[in-house]
């Protein structure tokens with residue numbers, strides 16, 4: 039997988055279908071020669087002939103006087119030598135110097151993955167992995183940067199991170215240290231990103247890259263609804279299944295930045311890591327700083343190829359192994375059923391109404407603690423609401439258990455309400471800037487997770503709850519972005535490190551809690567999908583994809599999310615109509631079909647279900663269990679984009695291609711609709727499949743080339759859902 043050609047100064051990182059080739063340039067700088075389709079090992083040093091750039095400084099010790107750092111495809115560029123791009127590394131030493139000249143100082147090859155202290159990282163799995171460590175050094179200022187590259191025998195993804203060490207005396211202030219940086223040799227790219235808002239997460243936007251810097255980032259303290267930590271650079275003709283894609287993401291849940299910069303020679307530099315805005319990390323002599331890990335993939339098979347690589351990586355090497363590929367509880371959640379308005383009696387009635395519904399688990403959402411009757415109190419006081427639940431949680435848990443449902447609980451540990459006992463006792467435990475009133479969002483403040491005493495309080499409080507009650511499932515919410523990022527626990531010179539320390543604090547809390555309760559299933563949430571990233575997905579197997587539960591809105595949200603994250607990470611529920619967010623009315627079946635390929639559940643009042651709907655629940659849950667292996671392990675294909683037209687379609691194919699499911703959704707009804715065939719993907723052309731409903735048997739070849747004819751719809755917001763099963767030669771199928 040990784041080989042070194044010492045004579046030529048080359049490092050070959052080969053994945054099953056790609057090659058990433060680095061060279062120690064004659065000046066000692068590390069440059070990227072090639073990244074793309076897999077290459078045979080030949081002498082490819084000709085790819086970057088040494089040339090100087092017009093109006094650019096040359097390196098002082100360049101062999102023939104003409105090596106210009108501005109035109110070298112530097113792998114970890116620095117500031118000050120005459121490279122005017124965004125640097126990967128920027129720091130100020132005690133003398134005030136920012137110039138740094140990192141040159142190659144050694145390499146090390148190890149078996150296995152690279153771990154990152156205190157942060158999520160790709161995990162070891164069955165298939166082997168190898169890690170290359172490349173050391174760059176500037177002895178003059180005592181800076182050493184170690185770049186780590188992990189490649190896998192079963193994946194085209196490359197995981198990267200960097201460690202910065204300082205040995206120059208006193209303190210170095212680090213402002214910028216990219217997780218990954220690289221340069222591609224041309225600029226004929228379009229950029230695909232996932233912007234959004236609450237209830238409108240991860241919309242797909244595709245634009246020409248153009249000259250200058252494209253910055254995608256978050257300054258909100260969380261990865262955010264507004265921009266997901268993801269960028270794909272694609273060729274103008276790249277589609278779902280064909281064409282070049284370079285995809286980038288990050289195992290990080292805080293302020294990130296991705297920069298794609300097309301320069302004067304139309305070369306493209308890409309950089310991903312912690313957002314350097316408002317970031318300063320002090321390194322005393324002898325200390326190290328680790329960046330979060332980035333993951334990047336080249337696919338020659340279009341966006342679908344990229345997504346499937348990220349999906350497999352997430353399932354096998356990011357998600358918590360105990361839950362990644364095991365049965366997900368089909369939940370019913372009371373948020374949209376009751377909001378804050380419930381008590382023991384009402385919950386008992388909900389439990390009764392669940393009798394004979396084949397659900398696995400009830401989640402008691404917000405409002406069960408302190409004196410929380412609305413969104414303006416009690417966060418921080420994680421004791422049971424005495425008026426609503428005078429006998430504690432036991433009768434609620436019992437009532438659901440009697441009807442066959444396990445119990446899950448909503449918590450929002452990172453927050454504190456000004457109207458809480460905790461705040462009255464310790465007003466300084468929230469993030470705040472000395473002498474200023476912190477700003478409220480949803481009437482709440484953010485706890486200072488950079489403080490160990492705060493983390494200990496949360497750990498012990500959650501431990502108390504989890505020990506007191508048989509809680510199988512936690513919904514871990516985070517309902518506001520960070521602001522007033524200051525802490526009385528840290529000295530003045532550390533204040534600009536706090537956003538990162540907050541994320542480290544969160545990870546440490548999640549790490550300790552999940553180690554203490556290895557069977558606890560946690561669903562992530564942040565006002566829906568405001569912290570949907572590979573960092574959180576290292577600790578939680580699934581995330582509530584959006585607070586928007588409307589089926590038609592969910593087409594776009596789930597389709598956009600699937601660009602990076604597998605369906606097994608997206609929680610999707612059937613909710614009541616008119617939908618609480620959009621006011622739209624859709625059929626119960628349609629709501630079930632749109633949620634079916636994700637982690638399935640309900641977000642409604644079971645007392646309000648009419649008999650036909652109760653029957654539909656039984657059929658939907660039965661289907662969800664039947665198709666769950668595909669949701670957990672299947673390959674996802676996007677067939678029709680809801681961003682491009684009036685319909686949406688996706689499908690899942692089992693790894694052995696014996697089974698598949700297809701969703702087709704038609705948004706608005708149109709008269710004299712153009713003729714249309716839906717060509718499937720990912721099937722085995724040689725296999726024959728029985729298609730339900732209908733029972734027709736067709737080969738994979740026909741289904742992929744000629745396609746299905748979808749039914750004619752009458753009325754808006756319609757779906758059909760197909761299940762395909764291989765039909766064996768003797769006419770048997772396993773339906």
Ligand code: GLA
Pocket residue numbers: 373403404448515517563564565566582584585
């Ligand atoms: C957030 C979540 C919702 C619900 C509410 C409760 O908005 O996304 O699902 O839990 O909080 O306050």
